Amino acid sequence: MFQILRGDFQYALENLSVITEDTGEEFVERLGQHLFSYYFWQIYPLTGDESLLQRFYEKTNHDPKCWAQLFDNVGRSLRNSGKHLDKELIPRAIAFFDWRFEEAQAQELQAFTFWLDAECLDPEWRLRSYAKILELGRGKNIGLSFEVSVLHKLLPDHVPSVVECFAKITDALDQTTQMYIAAEYGRPILRAGLNAQDARVRENAERARENLLKLARFDFLDLQ
Numbered sequence: 001m002f003q004i005l006r007g008d009f010q011y012a013l014e015n016l017s018v019i020t021e022d023t024g025e026e027f028v029e030r031l032g033q034h035l036f037s038y039y040f041w042q043i044y045p046l047t048g049d050e051s052l053l054q055r056f057y058e059k060t061n062h063d064p065k066c067w068a069q070l071f072d073n074v075g076r077s078l079r080n081s082g083k084h085l086d087k088e089l090i091p092r093a094i095a096f097f098d099w100r101f102e103e104a105q106a107q108e109l110q111a112f113t114f115w116l117d118a119e120c121l122d123p124e125w126r127l128r129s130y131a132k133i134l135e136l137g138r139g140k141n142i143g144l145s146f147e148v149s150v151l152h153k154l155l156p157d158h159v160p161s162v163v164e165c166f167a168k169i170t171d172a173l174d175q176t177t178q179m180y181i182a183a184e185y186g187r188p189i190l191r192a193g194l195n196a197q198d199a200r201v202r203e204n205a206e207r208a209r210e211n212l213l214k215l216a217r218f219d220f221l222d223l224q
Contacts, residue, residue, distance in 0.1 A: 127151075148169070
């Protein structure tokens with residue numbers, strides 16, 4: 001099917017600005033999804049002359065919102081795959097993430113929400129990747145409540161990584177961000193961190209609690 005449609009995809013990429021004048025942003029979003037699927041199904045490489053996916057990013061370099069939509073859609077697809085995904089596809093998903101992370105476009109990477117909950121990917125890899133994204137700064141509040149709930153779900157088996165991510169989330173909080181952290185998820189994370197044997201984990205938990213208390217979140221004061 002790709003060999004039949006390749007010419008149409010190439011034409012669409014070369015005339016993207018003209019086509020979208022009539023079809024709108026939805027066309028670009030769908031095109032990106034299709035081109036990612038062909039990469040994911042091992043039809044062509046991630047980058048290079050044969051990669052229409054790379055060409056898509058080159059043609060949309062003026063629109064980080066477009067990149068974020070595709071990054072989000074990929075995360076949703078991975079999450080919907082459940083716990084089992086063809087082992088040959090997992091390295092391709094990780095390679096795609098690494099490629100996008102090298103671009104370091106914060107708006108795009110903040111669409112990591114559903115990647116974080118994709119059980120087909122190694123949980124420690126998800127947490128390490130999330131921690132790296134948090135270091136780039138946080139410019140939006142959409143998805144935060146869900147992300148913290150996922151951290152809470154991963155807490156029993158991954159205390160150090162979860163507490164580190166939680167601390168980095170609180171580092172970005174201030175009076176203007178209006179990002180709400182539910183105590184039902186945050187308190188168990190802090191409690192596990194403060195009771196950890198590892199000094200670094202305790203330090204992360206203490207910093208997170210101090211950040212929250214500075215914002216008058218006194219529901220995080222007593223963790224007994």
